[in-house]
Amino acid sequence: MSKSRNWNVLVTERLIGFAAVAAVALSAFQIWQGVTATLAAPIFRPIHISWVLVLIFLVKPAFHQRHHTGLYLSGRLADLACIVLTIWATWHISVFDYDDMSFLLDGLSSSDKVAGVIILLALLEATRRTVGAVMSCLAILFILYALFGSLLPDAIASKSFSIEEMIRFHIFSTNGVYGAPLGIAAGVVFTFVLFGAFLQVSGAGQFFIDCAFALAGKYRGGPAKASVLASAALGSISGSAIANTVTTGSLTIPMMKKLGYKPEQAAGIEAAASTGGQIMPPVMGAGAFVMAQFTGIAYSDILLVSIVPAALYFLSSLLYIHLMACKLGLQGMTQTEKIKTVLVRGWHFLAPLIFITILLMMSYSPVLVGIAGCASILAAAMVRKSTRVTLPLILQGMKEGALMALPISVACACAGIIVGVIGQTGIGLQFTQFLLAMSGNQLWSVMGLIALAALILGMGLPVTAAYIVLSVMAVPALMDLGVSLLAAHMIVFWLSQTSNITPPIALAAFAGAGIANASPMKSAVQAMKLAQGFFLIPVMMAHGHLVWFNDFSTGAFVLSVVYTLGLIVAFAGSIEGRLFNPLSWLARGILFVCALALAFLDYDLVNIVACVGIAFLTLLNQILPRRQALKVSQG
Numbered sequence: 001m002s003k004s005r006n007w008n009v010l011v012t013e014r015l016i017g018f019a020a021v022a023a024v025a026l027s028a029f030q031i032w033q034g035v036t037a038t039l040a041a042p043i044f045r046p047i048h049i050s051w052v053l054v055l056i057f058l059v060k061p062a063f064h065q066r067h068h069t070g071l072y073l074s075g076r077l078a079d080l081a082c083i084v085l086t087i088w089a090t091w092h093i094s095v096f097d098y099d100d101m102s103f104l105l106d107g108l109s110s111s112d113k114v115a116g117v118i119i120l121l122a123l124l125e126a127t128r129r130t131v132g133a134v135m136s137c138l139a140i141l142f143i144l145y146a147l148f149g150s151l152l153p154d155a156i157a158s159k160s161f162s163i164e165e166m167i168r169f170h171i172f173s174t175n176g177v178y179g180a181p182l183g184i185a186a187g188v189v190f191t192f193v194l195f196g197a198f199l200q201v202s203g204a205g206q207f208f209i210d211c212a213f214a215l216a217g218k219y220r221g222g223p224a225k226a227s228v229l230a231s232a233a234l235g236s237i238s239g240s241a242i243a244n245t246v247t248t249g250s251l252t253i254p255m256m257k258k259l260g261y262k263p264e265q266a267a268g269i270e271a272a273a274s275t276g277g278q279i280m281p282p283v284m285g286a287g288a289f290v291m292a293q294f295t296g297i298a299y300s301d302i303l304l305v306s307i308v309p310a311a312l313y314f315l316s317s318l319l320y321i322h323l324m325a326c327k328l329g330l331q332g333m334t335q336t337e338k339i340k341t342v343l344v345r346g347w348h349f350l351a352p353l354i355f356i357t358i359l360l361m362m363s364y365s366p367v368l369v370g371i372a373g374c375a376s377i378l379a380a381a382m383v384r385k386s387t388r389v390t391l392p393l394i395l396q397g398m399k400e401g402a403l404m405a406l407p408i409s410v411a412c413a414c415a416g417i418i419v420g421v422i423g424q425t426g427i428g429l430q431f432t433q434f435l436l437a438m439s440g441n442q443l444w445s446v447m448g449l450i451a452l453a454a455l456i457l458g459m460g461l462p463v464t465a466a467y468i469v470l471s472v473m474a475v476p477a478l479m480d481l482g483v484s485l486l487a488a489h490m491i492v493f494w495l496s497q498t499s500n501i502t503p504p505i506a507l508a509a510f511a512g513a514g515i516a517n518a519s520p521m522k523s524a525v526q527a528m529k530l531a532q533g534f535f536l537i538p539v540m541m542a543h544g545h546l547v548w549f550n551d552f553s554t555g556a557f558v559l560s561v562v563y564t565l566g567l568i569v570a571f572a573g574s575i576e577g578r579l580f581n582p583l584s585w586l587a588r589g590i591l592f593v594c595a596l597a598l599a600f601l602d603y604d605l606v607n608i609v610a611c612v613g614i615a616f617l618t619l620l621n622q623i624l625p626r627r628q629a630l631k632v633s634q635g
Helices: 002-036 041-059 069-094 101-106 110-130 133-151 163-170 180-202 204-216 222-238 241-259 263-279 287-295 299-328 339-361 366-381 391-425 427-439 443-458 463-480 485-500 507-516 520-530 533-543 554-576 585-600 604-634
Strands: none
Touching: 002 041, 002 069, 002 180, 002 366, 002 391, 041 069, 041 110, 041 180, 041 391, 069 110, 110 133, 110 163, 110 391, 133 163, 133 391, 163 391, 180 204, 180 287, 180 339, 180 366, 180 391, 180 463, 204 222, 204 241, 204 339, 204 366, 222 241, 222 263, 222 299, 241 263, 241 485, 241 507, 263 299, 263 485, 263 507, 263 520, 287 299, 287 463, 287 485, 299 339, 299 485, 299 520, 299 533, 299 554, 339 366, 391 427, 391 463, 427 443, 427 463, 443 463, 443 485, 443 533, 463 485, 485 507, 485 533, 507 520, 533 554, 533 585, 554 585, 554 604, 585 604
C-alpha cells in the first residue's frame, strides 16, 4: 500500500512541476500577446483556452491520488490523452483557412468536425472539474436544445440545428466557445488577475489589510469594520469573492471572534464584505469588463457610475456591523498601529492602484493597463529593501495568476456556448416575453424574477458566468419597462453577486464558515442580512437616477442617493431593532413602512416624506434616551 502511495505521489509531483512551468509560460504568453497583439482573435482565443485546458488536466486529475494506484494512474493516462487530443484539435482549428473554397462550398471536413467535438467535450469536462457539474450540465442542456429544439412544445420550440452547424457556429467562428466572453477572460481579466497575484506576493495585500485595521480597528466592532475596508481594497482586484474571503478572512475572522462576535457572525461579515469587493472600482472583478463589451460603453464611464453605488453598499455593511456590535456590547481593539506608521512603511504600494485608476479613466486599453499595473507593482516593491521581490517570487506570482485564471476562462468559454445558443435559436426573446407576461409588466415583479433566476443560476455558475447568461436574457425585459441600458446591466450585475451570500448555496459564506468553525447555513443567513445592499440598491437603480450616464441631472442624482440612504437606514433599523438605541416595535414598524415606500413607490413627494420620517425617528432615537438618562441622574 505504501509503495502504491509512493507511485501516486511521485507521478503527482512530476505533473505538478510540469504544470508550474506551463502556468508561468501561459502568463508570459499572455503578457506578450497583450503588448504586441500579434495574434488575431481566431488564433489567440483557441490557443489561450487550449493552454488553460491543458493546465486543468494537469492540476485537476480525474481521480485523486488517495485512490488505488491502478485507478489513479489510469486516470492520469486519460488526462494525458485529453491533453494530446486538445493540442491536436487546437492546432487544427488555429490553422483552419476560412477562405478556402472547399469550406465555402462543401462545409466542414470530417477532421474539422472531430476537432470541434474534442474541444467541446474537453471544455465541458474541464468546466466540471474546476467550476462544477452544474455549469457543464447547463451547457449540455443548451446544446441539446439547439440540436432538438423543433421536437419541443410550440411555446419553447426552435429550429433544430445539425451537428455540423453547431460546430461551425460554436468552434469555427468567434461566436460560441471563442466568443466575446472568452475574449474578455483571455485578455483584460487575465492581466488583472495576474496583477492581483503580484499584489499578494509583493506584500501589498498585507499593507492594505494593515491600513484597514489602523483606520477602523479602534472603533466599536473594529476588526469587523476593518474587514469591510480591507475587502473593499482587495476584493476589487482578486476577481473572486471566495478567494477574498479566504485571504482577508484568515486574519480578520479570528480577531472578530476574539473581540466577541459569534462565529457565524464573523463568517457572515467577511463573506458580505468580500462579495462587495466585486462591485468596487477600479477593477470590479471581471464583470465590469464584460459589461463594457456588451454595452459598448467605455470602461471609464462604468467605473465612474459604479463609485457611488459601491460606496453605499459598504456604508450599508458598516451600519449593520455597527448595530450588531452595539447589540453585543462590543468595543474596539485596545492596540492598533497608527495609520501614519502603516503609510510610512508601505506608501509605495498605493502608487500602482493610483496609476491604473488614472490610466483606466484616460480610456487606455484595459489589457495594457493591467500589464502596466503588473510592472508598476513590481517596480513599487523595489522601492524598499524589505519589500523587494526576487525572481522566484515573480515566477510564483506568474504561476498563481495563471492558476487563478483557470476557472474564469473555462467558465467564460462555457458561458459562450450558452450565449451562442441563445443567439442562434432566439430563445432569449422568448425568455423576455415570459418575464414580462409573468410579471404583468410590473418593474418590481420583473426584478424579483431576475433576482430569483440569478440565485438559481448562481448555485452552479460563477458570478461572471451567471451575469453573462442572465444579461443576455433579462436586460431586454428591463429595457422594455423603461430602464436604461447601463442601469439594466448594473442591476443584473449586482443581483448576480447574491449567490455568494444567499442560502442554500452561499460559497463565500461557506468559505468563511470553514475559517470560523461555524455553521455554514447560519453563516449564510448572517451574510445575506449584512449584504442587504445587493438587494436594496438595484431597486433604487431601477426607480431613480442612481445610475447616471447620458441624462445626468445633479438634483435627481442627489435625491436618489438620499432615498437610497434612507432605505438602507430604515431596513437596518427595522431588522436589527435599534439605531443609536433600541427601538420600540412601533418605531420598527414605521421604519419598515417607510422602507417599503422608498422601494416600491416611485413618487418624489412620497419618498421625501418617508426620508423625513426616517430622519425624525433617528433623531428621536438619539435624543429621548439621553433626556431620560439625564432626568434619572438629576432625580
